Amino acid sequence: MEISERKKKILTAVIDEYIATAEPVGSKSIVESGVLDLSSATIRNEMAELTAMGFLEQPHTSAGRVPSPKGYRLYVNELMERQRLSMEETEAINESLGLKMKQLDKLMSDVGNLASTVTNYPAVAFAAPVAATIRRFDLIYVDADTFIAVAMLSNDTVHNKLVHLPFSVDQGMIQRLAAVFNTNFVGIQEDKITPALISNAERACGDTMGLVSVIAAFAIDTLGKAKEGQAYVAGASHLLRLPEFRDPDKAHEVMSYLADSEHLLGLPNDASDDDIQVIIGPENVAKELKDSSVVIARYNAGDNMKGIIGIVGPTRMDYSGVAAKLRYIAEGLSHVLTMPEAPKGFEKLQIKSKDS
């Protein structure tokens, strides 16, 4: 079944209108939009056919048409025009990106907030789970019963933990521990940290008080976090602004789904494209999102770590605008994150820290 050029134009007009108003679109408003020089009767006939072909839907006999998921899909794939951002928008984004610290794990919640603010939809940001290993290990001696464990992972994130002990250790022991961890725990994956390995390490540095266990627990925890990924949601309350979520039960369903980060990490399973990915309504595996659409962009943070940033909204979403904004943010992020730290003048930093 072919779809004529004219039908495409009508479909586009219907979707644009519906995205703007959230109300079923009648033949008359298409005529008024002026994209086609036809009478409403002709449009009606065409719309009837589009309905028969499954691109539009009719809430009830005497209402206008509403795009179906299939309609949105065609729109996203072919019809929508690539939107450009306004000066204000690009500037706002640039500014936010410039101010941020450059470490992915600390960045995610900020990026989520940024995306949510810019799009007016809830945003989810997460680091794609990777099987990370420890690249480097340090123990910093603070005082007799306190030290800091620092682990740098293969994905370029750094984690630390302050450890208070109920007994004293001397600085030599700390150094031995660090050395042992750097030889035995570096480069291995989480599941390779076995009780046997621990015992070995304990013997190697003469630890009888379970210090190795404490540090190993930290290592496992840290690697576990990397493996599971971590997700943030920002701006969930934007949902309540939208007419399709005025029903509190529906809003609650989606919001509690988003609140559980386990769910979110399942979102981008079919990682493939470099570009924007759009998941429309029923295409979502999760039934809680069957009336919602998700737009996802990926960004790179060095070789080993990928971040994902997504927007959740109703199927009637401003796909074009959201895609443009996400694309811009993701590109900017990749750029910022892969660039080395450029020392700047201090004055600038001072100002920045004040209005943050």
Added chain:
Amino acid sequence: MEISERKKKILTAVIDEYIATAEPVGSKSIVESGVLDLSSATIRNEMAELTAMGFLEQPHTSAGRVPSPKGYRLYVNELMERQRLSMEETEAINESLGLKMKQLDKLMSDVGNLASTVTNYPAVAFAAPVAATIRRFDLIYVDADTFIAVAMLSNDTVHNKLVHLPFSVDQGMIQRLAAVFNTNFVGIQEDKITPALISNAERACGDTMGLVSVIAAFAIDTLGKAKEGQAYVAGASHLLRLPEFRDPDKAHEVMSYLADSEHLLGLPNDASDDDIQVIIGPENVAKELKDSSVVIARYNAGDNMKGIIGIVGPTRMDYSGVAAKLRYIAEGLSHVLTMPEAPKGFEKLQIKSKDS
């Protein structure tokens, strides 16, 4: 104006009933509750007086009574009984607490989640802002153009930052930098980090490439975070479950208020009590919360850092239950956080890391 014992009993019955049902309470249901052996007419008279005294309110002439903020206040201060937690509840809380890492800044979101789950209300958790100083500074050399900056603050939190440079530095320089920072930047507050100080430090270690600035920016950022405190919200979607937030506009108002952590940090300004603090409806300074109540508990994390955990809900809140749960969590936390790290057997840690 005295309030008789009998009036108190009636008020308590009205509030308990209203908390449970969210609907105006009539004289008849008080009789049925069986707390007093009186006829509905007598109760009516008493309720009329309670209304005149301002403890109850009437939505309209022929509806039952609803507690006023003044009524809730009396209830919270005098009438409500201290609830005990069930075995299941205490166990659930204990388990969650036991599994957590012991660093306050990493703990907050977890604690928020816990509180929200246990109470079924949205929870906010934040570290009380303190004017922290850096207690200790370390730079870890990774490779020629990469190092890790680690700062331990006076409030016993540790922050790190991975720094990639667009040029090389040698290990000696890193050591000089660390030494300079440890002599010049330790023990001072954020606003004492001036351009003059930076220049001095630059001269002291012969830095011409802005390295000192980069590290100083990290210091400022870290101290700034401590000074501003940091807030997390968990379980905001619980609001939507409640009849008083079925109006999406109202829900939106409160949720977006909660989403902005700046607002939250203003909440506990009048820190004073050691115990639970209850803020009822219009007692809130923020007008967005004028129909909501906030229950706050404080916990200690070492000498210099205080954490706060709060629950936000409608004025019709299960004050007694929420207070009991928060109290329990806060006590447990204080306990866990002030205890030194007790090394445990590895098997336990292994299991723990799997089901987390």
Added chain:
DNA sequence: ATTGGCACTCAGAGGGTGAGAGTGCCAGTG
């Protein structure tokens, strides 16, 4: 002081109605 009774009030549910928006179809037209 307490109670049973009664008249009164008022929000909210239920039901009927009309307006308006939109459709489908058909006959007419260039």
Added chain:
DNA sequence: CACTGGCACTCTCACCCTCTGAGTGCCAAT
């Protein structure tokens, strides 16, 4: 033959009205 104007038809939604029932306030009786 594609397009259009017109018309009958459909259906939702907003509005209004009525009626019910819960709850009150007050009063006379105990």
